Structures are given as structure tokens and as C-alpha cells.
Amino acid sequence: MNVETTRLSSGLTVVTETMPHLESVALGVWIKSGSRNETTEEHGIAHLLEHMAFKGTKRRSARDIAEEIENVGGELNAATSTETTSYYARVLKDHVPLAVDILADILTESEFDEEELRREKHVILQEIGAANDTPDDVVFDKFSEVAYRGQTIGRPILGTPDKVNSFTPGQIRGYLSRNYTTDRMFVVAAGAVDHQTFVKQVEERFASLPTAPSSPPVLEPARYIGGDVREDRDLMDAQLLIGFEGKAYHMRDFYCSQILANILGGGMSSRLFQEVREHRGLCYSVYAFHWGFSDTGIFGVHAATSGSELPNLLPVVIDELRKSSETIHQQEIDRARAQIRAQLLMGQESPAARAGQIARQMMLYGRPIPNPEMMERLEGITTERLTDLAGRLFFDTVPTLSAVGPIEQLAPISDISAALSSPAAKTQKAVG
Incomplete structure (x- = not known):
């Protein structure tokens, strides 16, 4: 792994992975x-800030930003999630200085x-409306x-119409000054990039970033509660999501949970897909996931x-959860x-995928993690660990x-909770 890391005197971290066979x-x-x-x-201001960053600077109009990157065949975009925000570009190697300049701007x-x-x-507001229609x-x-x-942590990222309409430039600057500081920011590049040259470009253009927030952000500890929420709509299909508290990134069972999600519903060969869709034909889409x-x-x-x-689907899903707490086969783990x-x-064949992966690892673990080390973490996962985890995840927590x-025709939550704590023979009767 040809990854180099430099921490600037400002506290900003710069990471590159050189992929010399590429032109981008x-x-x-x-x-x-x-x-x-x-x-x-x-509520919603992080996402609004991500949009507003492209709407003009002291040197560039919104149109200038779009045209300058596209004039050289490049791409520019951004994304907001629950715990991170990213602004990223892809350009040919000769245009890296331009991309750095625009991102800094x-x-x-x-x-x-x-x-x-x-x-x-x-x-x-249109985006919120479209999401509510989906x-x-x-x-x-x-x-x-x-x-x-x-x-x-439980609020929609987009915010609400009333909140979004209420925001002022001053509020946006306040959020920016608290959160966009060098101790929380990582500049990452992957592809045909020279580390030292890239570091100099970043150091010069990002020199004006604040090094510490005026009032440090405080993250409210998450408290998983669980419960039941339903919305009866006149639709062709019903969307159903049943879940449990999973594992944080740093917890021992995080990677074990990733494997379990894959076995249960990670592809066409997974247990849920085979049993629910292929064998019984109860739905057109079913999958399992684990978010850390x-x-x-x-x-x-x-x-x-x-x-x-x-009434037929839910008992089968619960039964598959139960089976995973009883038996996992080594072939499934493999x-x-x-x-x-x-x-x-x-992912190593895509510079965009590698840049994103490296950035996530830096934010979560403070260093890039080589693939062999990642695979080594997965090697210690046994059938016993997986069945034990499934039992604790699905039957010892509130759904x-x-x-x-x-x-x-969806069973009440009391029946579903009872099925998740009752003997296997009672599952169909409890929620069917």
C-alpha cells in the first residue's frame, strides 16, 4: 500500500496513495x-452548507466554479452524512492544482x-418533498x-421545511466555524499524485482554515431506544424495516456484525434472499445491513x-434471524x-473508492489500514462468535x-416483540 501521511503544522492531515499507472x-x-x-x-444546516459551498466565493461565482472544473473535463461533488461531510473532485493529473484551488476556495x-x-x-425544499414521496x-x-x-442522530439529514427556511448566512458561518477546523479535516488524494507536491499545494491553499473551534462541538451520546412507527399509504407495495442496535466502529463485534449481515442478506446467495424471495416468492427485494x-x-x-x-413475510424473516443464532456454517463465513x-x-482499482476509503479510516481509526490487516481482523471470526452475536442482537434487545x-395486515409490535423472545415453534402463531 503506497500511502503517505503528513500532518501540517496547522493540524490539517494530508494523505495520498500514489497509483502511477493512472492518468487521473x-x-x-x-x-x-x-x-x-x-x-x-x-437541524438541516450541515446539508445546506454543503449546497451553499458551491454557490459562490470571493473569487468565483457559482457558474465559475462549475465551468472551471468542467472546462478541464473534471467532476466536482459533495455529500453529507450523519457524522461526516465530504467535498471531492476527480481530474486528470495535470489539473490537480486547479482542483485543490477550487476546493480550498x-x-x-x-x-x-x-x-x-x-x-x-x-x-x-424540493429535495425534501422528493424524499417524502419516496x-x-x-x-x-x-x-x-x-x-x-x-x-x-435520529433526525433526517435534510432537515424540515420550516428549519431550512429559517437559516441565515450568520447561522451557516457559525456552524462552519465550529466544525470545519483543521483538527477535524482530512485532505486525501489517490491516483497519479506526488505526495510532497500535493502537500505543498494543500499547505498553501488551506492556510486560512481555523485550527480550533471558538466553541468546540459537543456530540450527544447516542441512546438506542427502539419502538414502532407505521404510515399507512395507498401504495402498490409495503416497505418494511426491522432492526436492532448494532455495533459501533470500535467495538469488538463490529466486523463480526458485517459478516453476519452479509450471511443473512448480503447478496443473491444469502439466507434471506434464498428463503424469502427464491424459495417462497414473498417479496421482490430483501436484504440485511449493518451501519456503524x-x-x-x-x-x-x-x-x-x-x-x-x-403476514407471511415477517414470520419467515424472524425465523431466519432465529436460525442464525443457532447455526452458522463455515462455508458461509468463507x-x-x-x-x-x-x-x-x-476498490483499489478506483481512485475515488480508495480516496473515500482512506478518508473514512483516517476519521475512524486515525490511520490508513492495509487490506491484509483488514482481512486479518476477519480471520478470527468463528461460527460460535456469529451465533452468539446473533442471539444477543436479535433476541436480547428491543426491536x-x-x-x-x-x-x-402487519402484526402489532407487541406480537413481533413476543416472537423475538419466544420458542421457535411459536413464531408463526405470534406474528402470522
Whole structure:
């Protein structure tokens, strides 16, 4: 792994991976701050800031930003998540200085013009409306809200129309000054890049970043609560999401949870896909996932099916969860590990994938993690560890259920909770 790391005197961390066989470079700035770092009055401001960063600086108009990067065939984008925000570009190797200059410009010299802010608020209101019209988005947002009721981590990243409409340039600058500081930012590049040259470019252009926040951000500890949320809509299909508290990134069982999610619902050969879709034909989409955060996690199963199939679907899903707490085969572990290994190696062929992976590792672990070390962490996972984990995840914690669509025939949460703590023989009767 040809990865080099330099920490500048300002506290900003610069990381590169040289891939000399390429003609392009993927580069970006990752900030260890997202929607979870907002105050109650700032709900949605992290996402709004990400939009506004492209709407003009002291040297460039919004159009200038778009044209300059596209004039050289490059791409520029950004994303906001619960705990991170990223601004990234991909250009040919000769245009790295331009990409660095634009990224630095939008992150240190944005104007937050009132008229641009008004227009962008309107764009985000449309984005919120589109999300509310998308049932598979709604079911996940509602799941988070009830799993972490009354907490920042459970709020939708986009915010609410009232909050978004209320934001001022001063509020945006306040969030920016607290969270976009060198101790929380990582500049990463992968591809045809020379480390020392890149470090000098970053050091020069990002010199004006604040090194410490005026009032350090405080992250509210997550408290998983669980519960039930349903929205009856006149739709063709029902969206169903059942989940449990998972494992944080630094917990011992994090990688074990990733393997378990893969075995249960990580592909066409997974248990849920084979049993629920292929064998029984109960739905057209079913999968399992595990999301890790800094101090909590979510392990979930998502399915989309007709409302009439809900009484048949849920008992089968719960039965598969139960079986995973009783028996896991070594062949399943080997297949899950092979899939993760393939993803890691395939990611090395994409500079954008590598830059993102390195940035996440720096934010989570403080260093890049070589693929062999990653695979070594997976080698210690045994069938016994997996069955023990499944028992604790699915049957020793409070479930969270989120459902949207024609859900009249969905069993009450009391029956579902009973099925998750009852003998296997009672599962069908409890929730069917």
C-alpha cells in the first residue's frame, strides 16, 4: 500500500496513495462532522452548507466554479452524512492544482450570498418533498427517528421545511466555524499524485482554515431506544424495516456484525434472499445491513412486498434471524470473507473508492489500514462468535419496526416483540 501521511503544522492531515499507472486523481476534503453535530436550532444546516459551498466565493461565482472544473473535463461533488461531510473532485493529473484551488476556495472563501441562499433553500425544499414521496427513503428516516427518539442522530439529514427556511448566512458561518477546523479535516488524494507536491499545494491553499473551534462541538451520546412507527399509504407495495442496535466502529463485534449481515442478506446467495424471495416468492427485494457509527450502530433487515404478503413475510424473516443464532456454517463465513476481500481489491482499482476509503479510516481509526490487516481482523471470526452475536442482537434487545404503505395486515409490535423472545415453534402463531 503506497500511502503517505503528513500532518501540517496547522493540524490539517494530508494523505495520498500514489497509483502511477493512472492518468487521473481523485481528491477531496473530508470533515469529521455531519448532521449529528448540529444544535436543535440547526437541524438541516450541515446539508445546506454543503449546497451553499458551491454557490459562490470571493473569487468565483457559482457558474465559475462549475465551468472551471468542467472546462478541464473534471467532476466536482459533495455529500453529507450523519457524522461526516465530504467535498471531492476527480481530474486528470495535470489539473490537480486547479482542483485543490477550487476546493480550498469553496471551503474558506464562500460568500453565502442572500439571493443564492434563497434559491438554494427552494432547491432543498424540493429535495425534501422528493424524499417524502419516496417510500423506501421514508421508511429509513422514520426508522432512525424512532430508534433514537428525540436525539440528533435520529433526525433526517435534510432537515424540515420550516428549519431550512429559517437559516441565515450568520447561522451557516457559525456552524462552519465550529466544525470545519483543521483538527477535524482530512485532505486525501489517490491516483497519479506526488505526495510532497500535493502537500505543498494543500499547505498553501488551506492556510486560512481555523485550527480550533471558538466553541468546540459537543456530540450527544447516542441512546438506542427502539419502538414502532407505521404510515399507512395507498401504495402498490409495503416497505418494511426491522432492526436492532448494532455495533459501533470500535467495538469488538463490529466486523463480526458485517459478516453476519452479509450471511443473512448480503447478496443473491444469502439466507434471506434464498428463503424469502427464491424459495417462497414473498417479496421482490430483501436484504440485511449493518451501519456503524462512532458510539452505536444499526443492524437491520429491509423488505419490499405487497401488503397481503406481510403476514407471511415477517414470520419467515424472524425465523431466519432465529436460525442464525443457532447455526452458522463455515462455508458461509468463507463466502462472506471472499466477498469483502473482493470489494477491497476492486476498490483499489478506483481512485475515488480508495480516496473515500482512506478518508473514512483516517476519521475512524486515525490511520490508513492495509487490506491484509483488514482481512486479518476477519480471520478470527468463528461460527460460535456469529451465533452468539446473533442471539444477543436479535433476541436480547428491543426491536425497531418501521413500515410504510398498505400495512393493515402487519402484526402489532407487541406480537413481533413476543416472537423475538419466544420458542421457535411459536413464531408463526405470534406474528402470522
